Amino acid sequence: MFTCKPYEVDADMPIFPASEDEPVVLEHFLVEPPCKEDWVSGLLDLDAFQIEKSFNIEDISSTFDYDQIKLDTDAVHTMLPKGEEKSLEFPSEASQGINFGGSEENHFDTKHADKAVKSDDGSCNKSSCLGNVGLENQSQSVHKTGSDEEMVKLSSTSMPVLNYTYNHHPSLLDQAAAKELDEAFKNISGHETLLIDKNWPNKNNLYGLENYAQLETSLNLMKFEEISTESEDKTIFLSIVDYCASSTIPVTGPLNSESISGQQQMKRKRVDGCESIKTSTSDVSKIEFCSDEGYRAEPLVSPKRSRKPPRRYIEESLEYESKSNNKKCGIGKRSKDRILYDRYPKYKWQNAEHMVYEDDSFNGGCIQVPFGLPMEREQPHPKKNKSSLGSGVSKENRLLDPSERFDVALIVESQEDISEDECVARSFTAKGSTRRKRHISWTTEEVVKLVDGVSQCGVGRWTEIKRLLFSSASHRTSVDLKDKWRNLLRASCTQLQIKEKFTYPSKLMQVDQGRKQATNFVPESILWRVRELAVIYPYPRDSRSKVSCIIPAVSSFPASTSNALVPLSTAV
DNA sequence: CTTAGGG
DNA sequence: CCCTAAG
Structure with a gap:
């Protein structure tokens, strides 16, 4: 519906139905803001600008949004009679307000567009609404100053500048509002410590300054033509939009994708607002075009952007x-x-x-x-x-x-x-979290199976053994088999060594039997068998050394091993 | 993925 | 049992 067109295009745009003045003014602002840098230099104390205070890019984006919102709301609130506040948030409301004409003053933020529309729409507003006009203008001005602040903030973030801006248009600003703005600014940006992309200021500040200049021009315009005419409002709006749009641009460059996404969000919102506006008047639509352009002026509307959680x-x-x-x-x-x-x-x-x-x-x-x-x-x-x-x-x-x-x-x-x-x-x-596997002690049956498997497949062929003998035992992995085998090997080694200390025969056997019951002590017979297998299939390294140690022991009990081996393995 | 090895 | 390295 409303495609955003780059604002260069806007200049050419035939779309200005309302008054001839507008296009002119618009062009004026859009095409070339008067005396950019000179003016800027004059306005801002560049020296005051401290490179160290450059921003954290991310912060910029966030603060930027926030500020805008905050500023808008606060400023408006302070400035406007109660009840107006409500309208600020959503364009739709604004559009309604516009249509009805009565409550329009309320809708600033959504912004200037609303205002402009409203003013255009209901001429009555200005006169009837108190200072509605005045208020509006004020609010707008406030708003602008807010944006100015932002600008300043973007550029240097130095308070002096802010003050300066305030002073610059004292007439426009309500002091209270200014205060609030100031506070808000402080609170929000809070950190003067900003981030620092040292290059940033160099690259982008100029741009911002330009924009700032534009703003100024618009402000001046307002000033001069205090009794805002429709065209003026529009121009102002445009300028602001312009500012926003252009201001955002430089930011995006250095910013990472996150900021971009945020901007997109903002853009979306903005579109919404534009739509609502458009419904109300053609002029608005025009404005909308200008604002919509490829640039994102959203910041005005968008709430503080929150990062999408990874x-x-x-x-x-x-x-x-x-x-x-x-x-x-x-x-x-x-x-x-x-x-x-x-x-x-x-x-x-x-x-x-x-x-x-x-x-x-x-x-x-x-x-x-x-x-x-x-x-x-x-x-x-x-x-x-x-x-x-x-x-x-x-x-x-x-x-x-x-x-x-x-x-x-x-x-x-x-x-x-x-x-x-x-x-x-x-x-x-x-999630990949590593839970320790529940310990399931090896039963004698399992051990026997393992030993059998080793005897069949050989040591080291754990997957095969698992497949053949432990396929049903889901909790035993090949690694488990390997580990168990290793443990058996050790056990056989130690146990048998211990055994050697005793007089060989039956006594120990009985002891083992007793232990076997208490714990899952591996039957000696199995251990013997393990040892034998270890000899046959030398277990990789350490087993070899172990086995070598053990082997003599084995040889020393050949009869027992052979005897125990066959019957036990099969029997158990 | 499978093994070997260290913890 | 876990974890890692190596093939």
């Missing part, structure tokens, strides 16, 4: 929720955190990335991760996720249970438990 952010928050819902695990968050922290002190918690979320910059409406509740860190390597997902159920049963460490023996592995764990695990692993 995707990961959202995910995390969601995950957090899901976690909180997962109470069934009975895992206190605290304990979880503690364990996690213990386990992954380095990259899970200390990583600065998460700290970012605590940054103030996300104040806006974006989703925040609760500070007190550290999110689980995303797995550094995608590998983890993949493995858990890829191997199907293999790793899913991750449960973070502090008790797991202690009462291992009490946990009798059962498929039910596992499945339950799986659910839990999935929710957690979705």
Whole structure:
């Protein structure tokens, strides 16, 4: 409907139905603001401009918007009789106001357009509305000054300049308004410490200054023609729009994509406003064109832009929720955190990335991760996720249970438990968070199977063994097998070594039997077998060394091993 | 992805 | 069990 045309085009635009003056004026302003830099130089103390105070680009964008809004509202409020305030926010309202004519004064921000329209529309307003005209003008002026401030802010951010601007049009500004503006400015921008793109001022200030000049011109115009005529209003509006648009441009350059997106938002809003306006009068539409152009004048309308929360952010928050819902695990968050922290002190918690979320910059409406509740860190390597997902159920049963460490023996592995764990695990692993897999102690049967598997497939062929013998045991991964084998190897080594200290025969066997019952102590027979297998299939390195140590022992008990081996493996 | 190895 | 490196 209303396509925004670059304002150069506007100059040529045939679109000015209303009064001839307007086009002229518009052209005037649009094409070339009178005495830009000279004027600017005169107005601003360039020296005062401090490069150090250059802005944080991001801040600029945000502050910019905010300021505008704030300024508009505050200024208007102060300036205008009560009841007017309401209209400020939305163009639609403004348009209505325009149509009805009565309440138009109220709609400034939406802005000048509204005003202009209104003034155009209802001539009555000016006369009848008190100082409506006056007010409007004032408000406009205020508004402008506000924008001026912004300009200043953009350019130098130095208060002196601001003051200067205020003084510059004392007549136009209500002091109270000025104060408020000032305060608002301070509060908002708050930080004088600004960011610093040292290049920024150089590049952009001129531009801003130009705009500023334009503004000034418009202001002057207003001044001179205090009794605002429609054309004037429009011109003013245009100039302002112009200013906004042009001012935004330089900002965008240095700004990153974020700012751009924000501007887009603003643009959208602006369009809305324009539409509403357009409905009211053709003149307005014209104005709208000017404003709409490729540049975004939005800042006038748009509320403070809040950053879109990063995707990961959202995910995390969601995950957090899901976690909180997962109470069934009975895992206190605290304990979880503690364990996690213990386990992954380095990259899970200390990583600065998460700290970012605590940054103030996300104040806006974006989703925040609760500070007190550290999110689980995303797995550094995608590998983890993949493995858990890829191997199907293999790793899913991750449960973070502090008790797991202690009462291992009490946990009798059962498929039910596992499945339950799986659910839990999935929710957690979705994010790649690393939950420690629930400890499921190896049963003797499993050990035997493992040993059998090793004897069949050989050491190191863990995936194969898993496929053949542990396909049903989802909770045992090839890695687990490997680990277990290693443990068995060690156990065999140590246990047998210990054993050697005793007089060989039956005594120890009995002891082992007793232990076996208490804990899941691996039956010696199995250990023997393990050792034998270790000899046959030398386990990579350390096993070799171990085995080498052990081997003599094995050789020393050849009979027992051979005896125990066959029957036990099969029997157990 | 699979193994080997260190923790 | 976890994590990482290496192939």
